Amino acid sequence: MSAMKHFEQQSYYELLEVPVTASEDQILDAYARAMETYSPDSIAVYTLAEPEQLEALRERLTQAMEVLCALEQRIEYDRKIGVTRSAEELARLRTESLKRAAESTAGSAPAEPVAEVEPEVQAAPAAAEEELPEAEVVSGEVVVTEEVEPEAAGPVAEAQPGAQELASEPPAAVIPPEPVPVAASATAEAPASNVEAPSEPAAEPAPPAPAEPTPAAVPRVPLAAKPGSRSLTPAPVSGLKPAIHARPLAPMTRHGAPMPPPLPPRNGARAPAARPNGQQLGEAPVLAEASAIANAESALALASAKARDSRTRLKTVVDIPSDAEFNGELLRQVREGRNLSLQMLADRTRISSRHVENIEADRYDILPASVYLRGMLMSIARELDLDPLRVSKSYMGLVASGEKKNR
Amino acid sequence: MRTDPESPGIVARNRPHRIIAVGGGKGGIGKSLVSANLGVALAHRGQRVLLVDADLGGANLHTCLGVAQPTATLSDFMLRPKARLEDVIVPTGVANLSLIAGALDVLDAANIKYAQKQRLLRSLQTQSVDYLIIDLGAGSSFNTLDFFIIADHGVLVLLPEPTSVENAYRFIKAAFYRRLQQVESQYGIERLVERALSTREGAARTPHQIIQHVRQQNAALAERLEKELAAFRVKLVLNQARSDGDLNVGAAVVSAWKKFFGLEMDDLGAIRYDDEAWRAVRKRRPIVLEKPDSPAAIGIQRIADRLLALDGVTE
Numbered sequence: 001m002s003a004m005k006h007f008e009q010q011s012y013y014e015l016l017e018v019p020v021t022a023s024e025d026q027i028l029d030a031y032a033r034a035m036e037t038y039s040p041d042s043i044a045v046y047t048l049a050e051p052e053q054l055e056a057l058r059e060r061l062t063q064a065m066e067v068l069c070a071l072e073q074r075i076e077y078d079r080k081i082g083v084t085r086s087a088e089e090l091a092r093l094r095t096e097s098l099k100r101a102a103e104s105t106a107g108s109a110p111a112e113p114v115a116e117v118e119p120e121v122q123a124a125p126a127a128a129e130e131e132l133p134e135a136e137v138v139s140g141e142v143v144v145t146e147e148v149e150p151e152a153a154g155p156v157a158e159a160q161p162g163a164q165e166l167a168s169e170p171p172a173a174v175i176p177p178e179p180v181p182v183a184a185s186a187t188a189e190a191p192a193s194n195v196e197a198p199s200e201p202a203a204e205p206a207p208p209a210p211a212e213p214t215p216a217a218v219p220r221v222p223l224a225a226k227p228g229s230r231s232l233t234p235a236p237v238s239g240l241k242p243a244i245h246a247r248p249l250a251p252m253t254r255h256g257a258p259m260p261p262p263l264p265p266r267n268g269a270r271a272p273a274a275r276p277n278g279q280q281l282g283e284a285p286v287l288a289e290a291s292a293i294a295n296a297e298s299a300l301a302l303a304s305a306k307a308r309d310s311r312t313r314l315k316t317v318v319d320i321p322s323d324a325e326f327n328g329e330l331l332r333q334v335r336e337g338r339n340l341s342l343q344m345l346a347d348r349t350r351i352s353s354r355h356v357e358n359i360e361a362d363r364y365d366i367l368p369a370s371v372y373l374r375g376m377l378m379s380i381a382r383e384l385d386l387d388p389l390r391v392s393k394s395y396m397g398l399v400a401s402g403e404k405k406n407r
Numbered sequence: 408m409r410t411d412p413e414s415p416g417i418v419a420r421n422r423p424h425r426i427i428a429v430g431g432g433k434g435g436i437g438k439s440l441v442s443a444n445l446g447v448a449l450a451h452r453g454q455r456v457l458l459v460d461a462d463l464g465g466a467n468l469h470t471c472l473g474v475a476q477p478t479a480t481l482s483d484f485m486l487r488p489k490a491r492l493e494d495v496i497v498p499t500g501v502a503n504l505s506l507i508a509g510a511l512d513v514l515d516a517a518n519i520k521y522a523q524k525q526r527l528l529r530s531l532q533t534q535s536v537d538y539l540i541i542d543l544g545a546g547s548s549f550n551t552l553d554f555f556i557i558a559d560h561g562v563l564v565l566l567p568e569p570t571s572v573e574n575a576y577r578f579i580k581a582a583f584y585r586r587l588q589q590v591e592s593q594y595g596i597e598r599l600v601e602r603a604l605s606t607r608e609g610a611a612r613t614p615h616q617i618i619q620h621v622r623q624q625n626a627a628l629a630e631r632l633e634k635e636l637a638a639f640r641v642k643l644v645l646n647q648a649r650s651d652g653d654l655n656v657g658a659a660v661v662s663a664w665k666k667f668f669g670l671e672m673d674d675l676g677a678i679r680y681d682d683e684a685w686r687a688v689r690k691r692r693p694i695v696l697e698k699p700d701s702p703a704a705i706g707i708q709r710i711a712d713r714l715l716a717l718d719g720v721t722e
Binding site: 007010015017033034037038042043044045046047049057282296336347348350 | 536567568569573575576650652655656659660662663664665666668
């Protein structure tokens with residue numbers, strides 16, 4: 001029967017059309033391709049499948065990707081379907097998974113430092129610093145990048161990144177409905193904290209901290225870096241967008257306020273120190289304030305620029321703080337940094353420009369359903385040379401918290 | 408499609424090495440262009456090729472090849488019971504490549520009778536050439552499908568456009584069910600299949616569902632039927648790819664067909680949209696000859712190579 005299996009009967013590997021030996025990267029590639037092939041407006045399925053069938057398939061694909069990209073789950077799944085692996089192969093998968101975890105969480109003080117979630121924004125710089133490195137290490141060991149079960153979402157408690165905890169952290173990310181930990185306006189952020197103190201790009205490209213004495217400023221514009229350049233070091237400034245890696249304000253102003261502190265930061269968004277601080281929490285969208293914050297932030301960011309340089313970056317070239325929250329604004333800036341017009345991006349990803357525009361404008365309420373959206377985000381991320389999983393999780397988190405708020 | 412030598416089908420001794428049928432449902436998608444150029448490309452690779460214009464209602468393969476008014480056509484064969492197919496084969500000016508031109512007269516050739524069609528099919532299957540390429544007309548009528556399903560390589564031409572995709576799926580599904588009808592009579596399972604097809608959703612059934620149904624009655628038969636139907640493996644050619652994205656449409660269709668219909672398909676490759684292509688048509692010259700270095704010609708050459716590789720033919 002194997003020859004005629006329908007997708008309902010296909011294994012995760014068959015669904016994604018990858019060999020059981022596939023690496024995580026291959027799986028993600030395959031997933032992105034599949035999401036394109038099975039997007040609602042894909043020509044390949046025209047008249048072949050009903051919209052509900054397509055949707056069901058996309059859900060299965062996402063599930064498949066999520067399980068196969070979380071090594072422990074994958075191993076469990078393999079056991080279920082009778083895939084056996086040699087010790088060497090397992091070792092290879094583990095190594096890959098480690099590497100990936102390290103790449104995508106590097107520097108982002110993986111979740112756990114949640115401790116800092118505490119309202120007192122002014123996390124002691126020192127503490128933050130200390131924690132960070134450790135967290136990184138841990139993240140390295142952890143295999144799981146994402147998890148299907150939501151369970152662990154809540155308890156922040158022990159900051160200490162034990163592998164297990166890490167495992168539990170991701171769930172939050174996957175499950176959209178969780179409110180996002182919001183980008184923190186790092187404002188108060190201790191300059192010292194390595195946490196990439198975001199400088200605020202936000203709507204008005206706030207001129208980088210006026211206050212700042214700036215030599216440091218310069219080196220920080222990596223975003224503008226040429227698309228191709230793969231160097232891990234920040235690219236030379238192109239002067240384009242000074243504050244790019246900053247964590248955009250938008251999300252915060254929009255959804256930030258209502259954040260329940262105990263939520264572990266979602267993966268792209270986890271900035272230990274970067275939590276919204278008390279004061280800001282309440283008063284969301286005040287532009288003036290936002291830009292003031294932005295200024296302050298960028299000043300801080302500048303100060304910490306140096307420290308940042310030495311950190312591991314996203315594998316993506318771009319110098320985006322590893323704890324950045326990928327909202328539409330940030331995506332737009334990365335795109336512009338790559339000299340891509342909106343239309344070009346739309347063409348390349350084959351996503352309608354209207355959707356791209358809405359995504360970039362963070363118009364969550366008129367975006368396509370999350371099954372489609374996730375695939376679109378991954379395509380966009382890929383095209384922008386960003387980590388697709390991270391971007392989609394981060395953005396989906398924002399969307400989810402936006403929805404919650406509206407409710 | 409007829410790949411299993413064990414199958415109780417037609418097994419002719421003296422027959423073409425391989426039969427390629429080029430269809431696609433929709434008109435104007437380049438079936439004749441693909442047939443003609445594929446013929447030239449294979450002939451250039453040393454294969455003896457016979458092109459047959461089976462577009463019974465709108466023949467113009469001869470024009471694609473620059474053969475003016477063919478001295479003999481398929482209708483000469485059809486109308487004269489004693490005529491042999493060999494009598495209507497005309498040269499094309501290309502070494503190794505000959506042609507049976509389509510019926511030019513308005514004799515309603517598209518509506519040939521069953522017996523005539525059988526005679527033509529049998530005659531085609533006894534031509535001893537390396538490749539017999541049948542250029543099909545538009546539409547999904549039985550007269551078209553029956554040529555498609557006798558082929559070793561059912562080539563489906565597709566444009567990256569919804570209209571073409573729609574017709575293509577309709578065409579292959581129709582071909583599949585036509586094939587199923589043939590097979591079922593060979594296996595004596597008409598009633599089983601009929602029931603499988605007629606229950607509720609009817610013809611929306613996938614091969615998988617049909618076999619499941621048959622299996623409930625007779626597992627051994629289901630086994631054989633499955634093998635037979637799994638051999639229904641269409642080969643896809645994407646024509647007029649205008650963007651890099653279009654180049655992936657073939658692969659996407661292969662993937663989708665497998666997931667929703669449960670059958671395999673092969674992606675033979677894409678042919679770039681190319682102004683040289685229509686210029687060549689206006690000159691009535693195959694683009695493979697006229698502009699061998701154009702993107703479209705290169706695409707066709709690759710497809711020819713892939714086919715030869717599939718057949719294990721080495722030059």
